Each structure stands twice: as structure tokens, then as C-alpha cells.
Amino acid sequence: MKYIMKILPSLLSGAGMTLQIFFWTIVVSIPLGIVLGLGLTSEFKPLTAILKFYVWLMRGTPLLLQLIFVFYGLPIIGIIFNRYDAAIFAFILNYTAYFAEIFRGGLQSVPKGQYESAKVLRLTYWQTIRRIVIPQVVKIVIPSIGNEVINLIKDSSLVYVIGIGDLLRAGNVATARDVTLVPLLLVGVIYLLMTAIVTYILGKVESRYNTWK
Template identity: 60%
Template sequence: MHYLFEILPSLLDGLKLTIGVFVLTLVGSLPLGIVVSMAQRSRFFVLRWITNAYITVMRGTPLLLQIVFVYYGLSLANIAVLPRFEAAVFTFVLNYTAYFAEIFRGGIQSVPDGQYAGSKVLGFSKWQTMRYIALPQVIKTVMPSVGNEVINLVKDTSLVYVIGLGDLMRAGTIAVSRDVTLVPYLLVGVFYLLLTMIFTLIMRYIEKRLNYYR
């Protein structure tokens, strides 16, 4: 028990960083995902091509490789030198924007064409149609899929250790190497499990609230 209290402060510090990456990624990638999904429906071929190429690259390459490329590759190419935390958040936002864009694209396509036609007859602009007719339905439809990505994000944050960030996973790894015991990893697993359970309950609550107003 004494050992647990010794390693707990370092694990909690790592947990703060993990939650920071998680929250900033969601705040950045969710709205960007909506924007990119609408860009995929643009009448301009070049814009559609760029967004589709971006999504293909982000979804077709490992997130771990993307983190390494942004942090190490950009500096080696003399493009930009990003601090570790900013590089991690930037990469996560890019990656999860692509996944959320695909989710929202599917939701937008699920809205019946008749509703778009009806809004046009009523004199709604494309923005008004999206804002008042399509998006409220899309959000309800895609919320289960968004919830799955949120849970994946909780676990994916452990990948930031590869660039030396002191997240929860790295804190546990340091303690394991120093003390030659698997107890820190067990605690790390408990923390991740608690986080996934908490966010699962939150997403289910949001789904129920949205269904209540259906």
C-alpha cells in the first residue's frame, strides 16, 4: 500500500496530460470534422479532391507514424519545429478530424433528399438547410459512432509516449523500469478503464437526451 502512494503522484500527473490531449483533440476535431464533411459535398471538384485525399491519408496510415512524422519529420525537413505537446495535439486533431468527417458524411447522406428539396422550396439557403434541418438529424444519427471514436481516443492518447511526453502510459513505464514491478501498469490499466467507463456513460447520456427530443 505504501508503494501505491509513492507512485500515485507521478501517475496522476501523467493522467492530467492524457486528459489534456483528449479534451483538446475533441474540441478541435469535432467541429473540423463537420466542416470537412461538408467540404466533401462541395460543388468544387478541387475541394472535394483535397478533402478526400486528406481523409485517405489520415485513415490509411498509422496514428503512431503520423505523430513521429509531425514531431520529427517536420523539423528534419526544416518546415516547422513544434513542441512535444503541441505536436501531439496537432496530429491527433488531424487524425480524428478525418474519422469524424467520414462519420458526419455518412450522417448527412442519410438525410432524405426530399428534405433538401423541401428546404429549397421554402427559400432556405444551403447554410440554413444544413444548420436547421440536416445537422440536428445528423447529430442524433451519428452519436453512437462518435461515441465509439471518443472511446478509441481515450486509448490512443497512450501513443504520445513515443515522442517523450509524460502521459499516463509513460509515467507507468518509468515506474516499471525503475522498480521492476508490473504494479504501475496495473494501475495505468485501471485509470484507462475508469476513463473509458466514464466517457461511455457520458456518451450514452447524451444519446438518451438526443433521443428524448426526437
């Protein structure tokens, strides 16, 4: 216990960095995913082609490779990020693509009759999207969004590759220094606690939307 209490502050500090990356990725990528999802369902072919290529590129290459490219590759063309900003940028790019595809599927699952009814009520396109379509889409996509949110907590450990002091890096440093697996066991416990909390919150949100018949 004495050893655990000794290393716990550094692990919690690393967990704080993990949660920061998680928070900003969710806050930015979900709204962007909605916008891109609308773009993917657009009838403007050049736009949908560009967005489909972006989604294919982000989903078809590893997030680890994207992190390395953003931090080490973009400076070659004069675009320079510090480590933290590079991680946030890469995560937002990656998860926006996944959320866009999820929302595209949700948008296409809404019956065409909903749009026609909105026209009869003289609602504009954006009023239709905001008041009629999006509430239905959110209910449909919550389980898929939940899976990606949980994956994001675990994927955040990849930032070690560009030297950010996240939870996993703090555990690795303590393990290498003290030659014991106890820090990594604690890292696993902390990740489990974070995913358990997020799973509980997502369950409550899903239950609330399930009451809407």
C-alpha cells in the first residue's frame, strides 16, 4: 500500500491528461460528425465524394500512424504542432470520420415521409433537421456512439508515441524504474473505472431516449 500511494499521484496526473484528450475529442468531433454526416447524405456529388474520401482515409489507416504523421510529418510542410495540440488534432480528425459515418447511417434511416411532412408544415430545411430529424437520429445512433466513446478512452493511450505523459506512459515509467508490474495493474484498474463510469452514463442516456416512443 505504501508503494501504491507513492506512485498513485503520477498515475492520476496521467489519467488527467487522458481525460483531457477524451473530453476535447468528444466535444469537437461529435458536432463535426453531425455536420459531415449531413454532408455525406447531400445530393451535391463533389462534396459527398470529398467527404467519402476523408472518411475512407481516416478509417482505413491506424490512429497511431495518424498521430505520428501529424506530429512528425506535417512540420516538413511548415505545419507545426506542440505534442498536446498534435494529439488533439489527430484524435479529432480520426473520430470525426467515425462519428460522421455513424450519423450518416442514422440520417438515412429516417423515413423520407418525415421530410415530406415537414414541408407540409412549412418548416425550412434546417428547422426540419434540428427539430425533427436530429432527435430521431440521436436515439438511433446512441449505441454506436457509446462504443466509439469507450474505444476513445482506450485509444488515448496511443499518445505515448509522441511523448505525452498520459496514464499508460506514467505506468510504463514506474514499471521500468521500479521493475514491478504493480503500476501497470493500477493503470488497468483506472482504465476500468473510467470505462465503467462512461458506460453507466451512456446507459442512463440510452434509457432516457428509449422512453421516447
